[in-house]
Amino acid sequence: MWKFTVRRLLIMIPQIILLSIIIFVLAKMMPGDALSGLIDPNIDPERIEELRHMHGFYDPWHKQYADWVGGLMQGDLGKSFRFKMDVTELIGQRVVNSFWLSLATLIFTYLLAIPLGILSGRYNDSLLDQTITTYTYIGFATPLFIFALVMLWVFGFMVGWFPTSGSVTPGLEPGTFEYVLSKINHLILPSLSMALIATVNTVQYLRNDIVDTKQKDFILTARAKGAPESRVYNRHILRNSLLPIAAFFGFEITSLIGGSIFIENIFGYPGMGQLFLESILLRDFSVVTAVTLLFGIAAIVGALLSDIILSLVDPRIRIK
Amino acid sequence: MAFLEVEDLKVHFPIKGGIFGRTIDHVRAVDGVSLSLEKGKTYGLVGESGSGKTTTGRAIIGLEKATAGTVTFDGQDITNLKNKSDVRKDVQMIFQDPYSSLNPKKRVLDIVSEPLRNYENLTKKEERIRVQELMELVGLSPESILKYPHEFSGGQRQRIGIARAVALKPKLIIADEPVSALDVSVQAQVLNFMQDIQEELDLTYLFIGHDLGVIKHMCDNIGIMYRGRYVEEGSTEEIFTNPQHIYTKRLVAAIPDIDPKNREAQRQFRQEVKTEYEQSFNDYFDEEGLAYQLQPVTETHRVALPEKG
Amino acid sequence: MATSTAKVSNEQLKAQKSPSGVNIIWRELVRDKLALFSLIFLILISVFVYGVAIFLDQEEIVRVDLFEIHKPPSEDFWLGTDYGGRDVFGQLIIGTRNSLSIGFLVTLMSGIIGIVFGLVSGYYGGHIDNILMRILDFFLVLPFMMIIIVFVAIVPEYSIMTFSLIMTAFLWMGIARLIRSKVLQEKELDYVQASKTLGSSNLKIMFTQVLPNISSLVIVTMTLGLAANIGLESGLSFLGFGFPESTPSLGTLLSYARNPQTLEYRWWIWVPASVLILLLMLAVNNVGQALKRATDARQRRG
Numbered sequence: 001m002w003k004f005t006v007r008r009l010l011i012m013i014p015q016i017i018l019l020s021i022i023i024f025v026l027a028k029m030m031p032g033d034a035l036s037g038l039i040d041p042n043i044d045p046e047r048i049e050e051l052r053h054m055h056g057f058y059d060p061w062h063k064q065y066a067d068w069v070g071g072l073m074q075g076d077l078g079k080s081f082r083f084k085m086d087v088t089e090l091i092g093q094r095v096v097n098s099f100w101l102s103l104a105t106l107i108f109t110y111l112l113a114i115p116l117g118i119l120s121g122r123y124n125d126s127l128l129d130q131t132i133t134t135y136t137y138i139g140f141a142t143p144l145f146i147f148a149l150v151m152l153w154v155f156g157f158m159v160g161w162f163p164t165s166g167s168v169t170p171g172l173e174p175g176t177f178e179y180v181l182s183k184i185n186h187l188i189l190p191s192l193s194m195a196l197i198a199t200v201n202t203v204q205y206l207r208n209d210i211v212d213t214k215q216k217d218f219i220l221t222a223r224a225k226g227a228p229e230s231r232v233y234n235r236h237i238l239r240n241s242l243l244p245i246a247a248f249f250g251f252e253i254t255s256l257i258g259g260s261i262f263i264e265n266i267f268g269y270p271g272m273g274q275l276f277l278e279s280i281l282l283r284d285f286s287v288v289t290a291v292t293l294l295f296g297i298a299a300i301v302g303a304l305l306s307d308i309i310l311s312l313v314d315p316r317i318r319i320k
Numbered sequence: 321m322a323f324l325e326v327e328d329l330k331v332h333f334p335i336k337g338g339i340f341g342r343t344i345d346h347v348r349a350v351d352g353v354s355l356s357l358e359k360g361k362t363y364g365l366v367g368e369s370g371s372g373k374t375t376t377g378r379a380i381i382g383l384e385k386a387t388a389g390t391v392t393f394d395g396q397d398i399t400n401l402k403n404k405s406d407v408r409k410d411v412q413m414i415f416q417d418p419y420s421s422l423n424p425k426k427r428v429l430d431i432v433s434e435p436l437r438n439y440e441n442l443t444k445k446e447e448r449i450r451v452q453e454l455m456e457l458v459g460l461s462p463e464s465i466l467k468y469p470h471e472f473s474g475g476q477r478q479r480i481g482i483a484r485a486v487a488l489k490p491k492l493i494i495a496d497e498p499v500s501a502l503d504v505s506v507q508a509q510v511l512n513f514m515q516d517i518q519e520e521l522d523l524t525y526l527f528i529g530h531d532l533g534v535i536k537h538m539c540d541n542i543g544i545m546y547r548g549r550y551v552e553e554g555s556t557e558e559i560f561t562n563p564q565h566i567y568t569k570r571l572v573a574a575i576p577d578i579d580p581k582n583r584e585a586q587r588q589f590r591q592e593v594k595t596e597y598e599q600s601f602n603d604y605f606d607e608e609g610l611a612y613q614l615q616p617v618t619e620t621h622r623v624a625l626p627e628k629g
Numbered sequence: 630m631a632t633s634t635a636k637v638s639n640e641q642l643k644a645q646k647s648p649s650g651v652n653i654i655w656r657e658l659v660r661d662k663l664a665l666f667s668l669i670f671l672i673l674i675s676v677f678v679y680g681v682a683i684f685l686d687q688e689e690i691v692r693v694d695l696f697e698i699h700k701p702p703s704e705d706f707w708l709g710t711d712y713g714g715r716d717v718f719g720q721l722i723i724g725t726r727n728s729l730s731i732g733f734l735v736t737l738m739s740g741i742i743g744i745v746f747g748l749v750s751g752y753y754g755g756h757i758d759n760i761l762m763r764i765l766d767f768f769l770v771l772p773f774m775m776i777i778i779v780f781v782a783i784v785p786e787y788s789i790m791t792f793s794l795i796m797t798a799f800l801w802m803g804i805a806r807l808i809r810s811k812v813l814q815e816k817e818l819d820y821v822q823a824s825k826t827l828g829s830s831n832l833k834i835m836f837t838q839v840l841p842n843i844s845s846l847v848i849v850t851m852t853l854g855l856a857a858n859i860g861l862e863s864g865l866s867f868l869g870f871g872f873p874e875s876t877p878s879l880g881t882l883l884s885y886a887r888n889p890q891t892l893e894y895r896w897w898i899w900v901p902a903s904v905l906i907l908l909l910m911l912a913v914n915n916v917g918q919a920l921k922r923a924t925d926a927r928q929r930r931g
Contacts, residue, residue, distance in 0.1 A: 030783050141910040143860040146903045157893040258774035280782045303770045413826045421819035425841040438828035
């Protein structure tokens, strides 16, 4: 067990190094540099050249890379020329919003997946199961952004139940009850839209797993010994099928990131995904670099967590 | 020099372990096997599962990399030779499982002509005629060459495998348990057929198996393997009438005798061997439970006994 | 029983030909009514959009006409016009054609790379396979959506070709992984070993012996991949990182809905494209799932 965890942790080190190199190369390929935004256009171009030398823009690449990584270690992600502030600070505001959105999405995803999966698997081939399966089938084929647009159109504009953009109603005092309520209200539609699509894979997995497990010999044995049906499900089947599902959340992070770019864009939600798109369009590349790096690390760490939890739950995985 | 000469052959597989997945130990699948086989004869390699008999065969034909030792065939060193060469053409193999050894997506024509396409330049028509001849040779209808393997029974499939193996007119055939996946009723048929084509095509067999009855029927010489090493080697006569090693004795005693008159004698013999086996099994193996070096008993008969003294 | 010799005529032999894998798949597909319907729908749509697109002048359609802005559907414009006064119906036809084309192109390119990579990695195994798979694992974890967007944003001389190359660069890995694990199982089978003893080269074994045996997996993966790629392309175009506006795709039409006014009041611009994407993806998925069932004997419907 420890061996697996240590090995898995060690694998993560080259992964993060590789990620940082890729992003560094991407950053170098991006047109313009931090100075092109920092400097007043009235300043003499010679002075800019001087500054560039001073900031090491003409150093060999490995030195530049080392300086960049060194900066990262101290939490220095560079400066945004658009917002004229440190990227760290800028991201700080957005990351909180993104965190709540992701959390709400994950909660909705499992809140939907577990009962639907269990019902569908337990009463497989019933009308209920067929309905749920049809839903997963259509959900699997539906692109997230189309679904989100429709949700926004229907519940945001036509029915008007939910706000159509932002993360909170402007003018409310942070910390007040109204403020929190407004925050939650702004979260529901985006996170529910994402969850309704993201959950279908989990529902399908859970259903198939339960259907498979139902026919295993140890379940037949439990039944043959006279265990009541509820006990068979709670003690035997669910224990086997639910734990792996719970561990998948780490893998979900990658798709959550992809999804949040669409969702935040469509719902005008000021999170990391929105920041990423804005910065790309405004060519604010130090922000782009920082966001990509953070998302990359989040995905790597998510996969790490899932792998480790899965190895706890299912010893067979450790062999690999 | 014999036709096929295997000298101190070793095949070791690494065991990976630890945090960095380094090699921490080896499985000694074949650990110092030597054998020699005369042209036109059949040599039987016997052992239980995991004794290394199949690995030996696969190392001879080059499917496993030999860790050490040499394989000499017809005067040429063929140890760890690359896939395609003219010597390889002369050594072919019949596989144990007639189901997985034929590509399910290929027609019989393509299966049997695969070696022909690799080594001989035939026109489509010549190729088809050759395949049909081969099918006839193995007793299958030449019309069925456009069928797929799943349309044949196990015995028929094994015949297709044999047709493929003899297509290049090889000199040596390694038969890896060629009948153990077949129904007993079909086994004898295939075995007799193998003997027929041995005569017809002047073949030499290395016959790998675990069924001593089959081996006795097929082979001139026998080697018995246990955990990667030889425990005894000799002519069929010597092994069956005068087994020296306790492991061999136990195997020989286990062969059922159909003659009812011998039944009582058989039972007694078996009992004796069993007692000896239980009492002195450890004397025949070293501390690790492996066989000792082979000691000659007669010119052809060698047995792995601890050195006397 | 083998009395006649090699003089059996070709015609006779052909008549005995047994159903091959492709035939089985085809039979299953036809039996599955929904999938058959989806397939017919896809063929009709393709024939229609490729056919009609020949008669449409793309330049004409994407030309801005400020006098016809945001016109609702009428006799002149069957599906109204967008903010540039451009005919939505025409854009829909051309957009569908473009989306389908790039979907096919990217699926094909990523499929070929993935197959070759998976075959080589799985067949040779060992250290190379280990290292390659570690790298693949890494890329599969990364949020590739973002990286594609970054690439699209910084690549100089952006065109349809560079766009499809960028997509391909990040989409072959999943296929490679799938193929590789199947090849790992397949290469242990005796027919591969047999081919080696019969003198076939490794390359020949990989492509003529192993590949036919994983063909069903390839077909299923590529079909499902096609659906995913059409979705991905329209998603990227929706965000403004796909097709340029001068070359409309289905996603381009949807991107107009990012304007709340359009979303709320001008349904004719984005709803038809949404429905079309949805139908296309459902249809391709239906076919893919039916193929999956067909290739998995346990799930076959009879």
